[in-house]
Amino acid sequence: MRSHQPGPGLLFFLLVPACGTPLPRADLEVRRLEHHVELARKPKAYFQLTPAAVVVYMKGLEVKRLPVERSKGLNPNLPTLAYIKSRMSAFPLRQVVVRHEYVPEDPSATVASPEEIVSVDDMPDTFAFELDDGSFVLVTSGASVGFAGGVRKMMLRSRVLLSYLWRRLQRPSLRLILLRMDPQSSRHFYWLVQEGMGVIY
Amino acid sequence: MKRRGFLSLVATALLVLLGAVPFDLLPARAGAREQAASTALKKKQALLQRQLQALRPKGCYILIDTAANRLYLRKGEQVLLDAVCSTGSGRRLVAENKSWTFETPRGEFRILNKIGNPVWRKPDWAFLEEGKSVPDRESERFEEGVLGEYALGFGNGYFIHGTLYNRLLGKNVTHGCVRLGSKDLLYLTRSVPLGTKLYIY
Numbered sequence: 264m265r266s267h268q269p270g271p272g273l274l275f276f277l278l279v280p281a282c283g284t285p286l287p288r289a290d291l292e293v294r295r296l297e298h299h300v301e302l303a304r305k306p307k308a309y310f311q312l313t314p315a316a317v318v319v320y321m322k323g324l325e326v327k328r329l330p331v332e333r334s335k336g337l338n339p340n341l342p343t344l345a346y347i348k349s350r351m352s353a354f355p356l357r358q359v360v361v362r363h364e365y366v367p368e369d370p371s372a373t374v375a376s377p378e379e380i381v382s383v384d385d386m387p388d389t390f391a392f393e394l395d396d397g398s399f400v401l402v403t404s405g406a407s408v409g410f411a412g413g414v415r416k417m418m419l420r421s422r423v424l425l426s427y428l429w430r431r432l433q434r435p436s437l438r439l440i441l442l443r444m445d446p447q448s449s450r451h452f453y454w455l456v457q458e459g460m461g462v463i464y
Numbered sequence: 465m466k467r468r469g470f471l472s473l474v475a476t477a478l479l480v481l482l483g484a485v486p487f488d489l490l491p492a493r494a495g496a497r498e499q500a501a502s503t504a505l506k507k508k509q510a511l512l513q514r515q516l517q518a519l520r521p522k523g524c525y526i527l528i529d530t531a532a533n534r535l536y537l538r539k540g541e542q543v544l545l546d547a548v549c550s551t552g553s554g555r556r557l558v559a560e561n562k563s564w565t566f567e568t569p570r571g572e573f574r575i576l577n578k579i580g581n582p583v584w585r586k587p588d589w590a591f592l593e594e595g596k597s598v599p600d601r602e603s604e605r606f607e608e609g610v611l612g613e614y615a616l617g618f619g620n621g622y623f624i625h626g627t628l629y630n631r632l633l634g635k636n637v638t639h640g641c642v643r644l645g646s647k648d649l650l651y652l653t654r655s656v657p658l659g660t661k662l663y664i665y
Contacts, residue, residue: 289505296512303519306572308665321663322572323516326527359555361593381554382636383531454531455665457570 291340295463298344299323302461309461312337312400312440317452329452333443337464343438345394347460352453353389353419354412357381386450389416391423394462398438399427402453406446440464525661526575526624526652528642530568533634535624535644537652544655547648548634550627559592566639573618573662578653582615582625583608589639612646614653618662624652 302309303323311318314334319327359381388404401423408416427439444452524544527536530551537545552568584607588598599605612626627633627643637643644652 289502289509293505293509293512296509296516300512300515300519303516308570308663319665321527321665323520326663326665327529359553361555361557380636451531 291342295342298342298461298463301344302463305461307457307460308455309463310455311463312442314339317442317444317448319455327455329444329448331442331444331448334441336438336440338438343396343398343464345396345398345462345464347456347458347462348393348395349458350390350392350453350456351419351423352387353416354387356387357385383447383450383454386453388446388449388453389419390449390453390456391419392456393426394464396437397430397434398440398464399423400440400442400462400464402442402444402449404444404446404449406449438464521661521663523660524656525663526656528568528662528664530570530636530664533636535642535648535652537655545648545651547644547652549624549648550633550635550637550643552638552640553636557589557593559589562588564589568638568640568642568664569620569622570664573622573664575616575656575658575660575662576619577617578658579615579617581608581613582611582623584611587621612644612649614649616653616656625649 299320300323302320308319308321308326310320312331312334314331314337316331317329318325319329388406388408389402391399391401393399401420403416403420424439427437431437431439442449524537524539527538528534528549528551529536533549533551535545535547535549536543537547553566555566557564557566586605586607591598610628611623612628615623615625617623622641624642624644626646626649629637629643630645633643633645
């Protein structure tokens with residue numbers, strides 16, 4: 264069924280091809296391997312963004328693959344390494360707080376039963392993360408969220424786009440990467456993303 | 465024809481001697497340079513591949529996907545066990561001016577110990593979560609039979625252990641430990657030696 268939510272197509276026409284000279288094939292492989300070796304030395308998972316999938320690695324081993332339906336802004340001829348600086352979500356994350364004493368002035372005073380949990384299904388399907396080199400990755404999905412949800416998604420996209428364009432004026436080599444995934448994969452991706460994680464894109 | 469070839473060779477030699485043509489730009493020399501560069505790249509590529517291979521885990525290792533709640537026991541690329549597990553619930557408990565977040569830690573760990581018929585020493589949060597006060601006597605903290613038949617410790621009080629609640633396997637329900645069904649737990653305990661690497665993502 265076709266979604267009536269505003270898609271990332273609005274942003275696509277604003278994308279300017281990323282700068283940088285493509286590397287020769289052998290150089291490309293060496294660069295890619297250098298990035299993998301650097302990240303595999305760390306105890307954390309890292310991932311590589313490819314036009315077809317987000318590939319999750321741990322110590323140089325592929326451990327998970329999340330399919331990407333559509334991508335824009337990736338340049339496979341110029342593999343780049345960066346680390347996640349911060350992440351932004353279109354919706355506030357659901358928090359389950361168990362407390363036995365009620366504190367009225369605390370805004371997070373959601374009293375939950377000990378059986379309530381936070382799972383992948385509570386993760387947002389539309390989100391963005393900023394890399395330490397100033398580039399942005401915006402992940403969207405076609406999940407139906409209603410009018411208010413659509414507005415929130417639009418606000419996130421606008422925020423990311425404006426931040427990107429502003430920075431791009433100062434550093435032309437920055438990239439904005441758009442990934443369209445199915446809702447389940449994008450939620451899994453959000454669950455995985457943590458600040459400080461390495462990304463090869 | 466022979467004479468023309470000889471004359472052009474003499475002319476080139478003179479130009480090089482006079483410094484008009486750099487020696488490196490002569491066709492034969494440039495080809496050799498390219499070949500040397502290509503060999504150097506191939507050597508570097510092979511070196512990086514060896515480094516990456518050295519960073520990959522050797523022998524058996526455990527992978528835990530906290531988003532999908534699955535545990536894999538692998539040897540190289542071969543999957544020896546693919547089991548449903550339960551990982552951290554993401555809940556936050558606030559009590560007595562303290563707070564705890566029940567998440568399974570992510571990263572690289574090792575199996576540090578194996579315990580048969582483990583007894584749970586209940587931490588403070590286990591009492592506070594139930595709305596009870598923390599007991600003064602140490603003997604009141606111990607509970608038998610709730611961790612299954614085995615517990616594999618991986619540091620900071622976290623274990624892979626059994627459960628009484630098999631219906632909750634596959635969900636994020638724990639306080640940070642990893643729960644497994646009894647059959648899978650038995651197989652895992654028998655298969656992994658102490659020091660086995662554990663990767664959680």
